[in-house]
Amino acid sequence: MSSSCRRPEHMAPPEVFYNADEAKKYTQNSRMIEIQSQMSERAVELLSLPEGQPCYLLDVGCGSGLSGDHLSEEGHCWVGVDISTAMLDVARDREVEGDLILGDMGQGMPFRPGTFDGAISISALQWLCNADKKSHSPPKRLYRFFSTLYSALARGSRAVFQIYPENSEQLELITAQAMKAGFTGGMVVDYPNSTKAKKFFLCLFAGVSGALPKGLGLETVERGVPNQASFTGQRSRFKHMKGKSVKKSKDWIVEKKERRRRQGREVRADTKYTGRQRKPRF
Numbered sequence: 001m002s003s004s005c006r007r008p009e010h011m012a013p014p015e016v017f018y019n020a021d022e023a024k025k026y027t028q029n030s031r032m033i034e035i036q037s038q039m040s041e042r043a044v045e046l047l048s049l050p051e052g053q054p055c056y057l058l059d060v061g062c063g064s065g066l067s068g069d070h071l072s073e074e075g076h077c078w079v080g081v082d083i084s085t086a087m088l089d090v091a092r093d094r095e096v097e098g099d100l101i102l103g104d105m106g107q108g109m110p111f112r113p114g115t116f117d118g119a120i121s122i123s124a125l126q127w128l129c130n131a132d133k134k135s136h137s138p139p140k141r142l143y144r145f146f147s148t149l150y151s152a153l154a155r156g157s158r159a160v161f162q163i164y165p166e167n168s169e170q171l172e173l174i175t176a177q178a179m180k181a182g183f184t185g186g187m188v189v190d191y192p193n194s195t196k197a198k199k200f201f202l203c204l205f206a207g208v209s210g211a212l213p214k215g216l217g218l219e220t221v222e223r224g225v226p227n228q229a230s231f232t233g234q235r236s237r238f239k240h241m242k243g244k245s246v247k248k249s250k251d252w253i254v255e256k257k258e259r260r261r262r263q264g265r266e267v268r269a270d271t272k273y274t275g276r277q278r279k280p281r282f
Contacts, residue, residue, distance in 0.1 A: 007166065018063070018084035026064040027090060033066060036122060039199065040067035043120040043160040044074060046188060046203050046213055055117035058152065060105055060161075061124025063087045065096035071120075072097040072256070079116075081105065097256075106141035108148035115152050119159040125202070126163050129170050139177060146181035155207030159183070163200050174202065184209045191217035 008017050025032060049055050054075045059068050062080025064087050071078045078098040082088055088100050103110065106128050128145060129138050149159060165171045171187065178185075183204040191197035192215065203212055257267045
């Protein structure tokens with residue numbers, strides 16, 4: 001019970017909890033950034049997007065744009081939606097490459113049918129299970145969100161949500177409303193036998209039924225089968241980069257600038273390869 005009381009969604013509504021001070025943590029806490037990056041990487045992996053093909057993706061609860069950074073690194077265009085003005089302000093200050101929208105996911109996704117090739121969400125969906133106002137009904141808000149998301153996705157695409165469920169009843173509530181909205185799919189659990197590394201990913205299919213991906217940490221290493229991959233609790237972020245430049249390196253900065261030029265955005269010429277702006281000399 002005591003751990004439940006420390007859950008952020010029990011402390012305040014998301015637009016209140018994620019204030020300016022909380023938003024700053026997402027640019028200053030290296031551990032938080034790394035965890036967010038790893039979960040974003042795994043969510044994109046579960047989307048099973050076409051190899052080498054840029055896609056148009058939706059990031060629900062995008063926050064300060066950390067998950068969007070990974071989408072950009074993979075060559076995708078994206079739109080981020082978040083209810084916290086402070087978090088979106090941080091994303092703008094960080095000059096993320098996606099488009100940002102202020103909005104409450106419980107009121108639905110305001111996009112045309114078939115707009116996106118996929119959607120991800122990191123640590124946001126469980127907030128809809130709380131009634132922060134008298135007018136809030138968690139089942140109705142979840143259904144509103146899932147039904148409008150289903151419409152906004154191209155048929156045959158996927159949506160992947162990394163969530164921190166409070167209990168089995170909450171999981172049932174979420175999955176029931178998703179299926180009611182037309183989705184198929186289910187829960188993928190990585191490292192189910194680890195207290196710290198265990199992660200829940202709700203993997204949903206729009207318009208088609210497919211086999212759920214296997215969770216990480218389920219392989220039997222003792223068998224010694226050469227074509228089986230073994231996983232540890234800590235994933236190597238750069239193990240399979242497919243020729244991509246290491247993040248924050250000089251080549252990575254050059255590639256990022258080139259992407260922004262192709263998108264018609266302004267690129268400052270006075271930045272070092274570290275991404276920091278040079279101070280003027282007098």
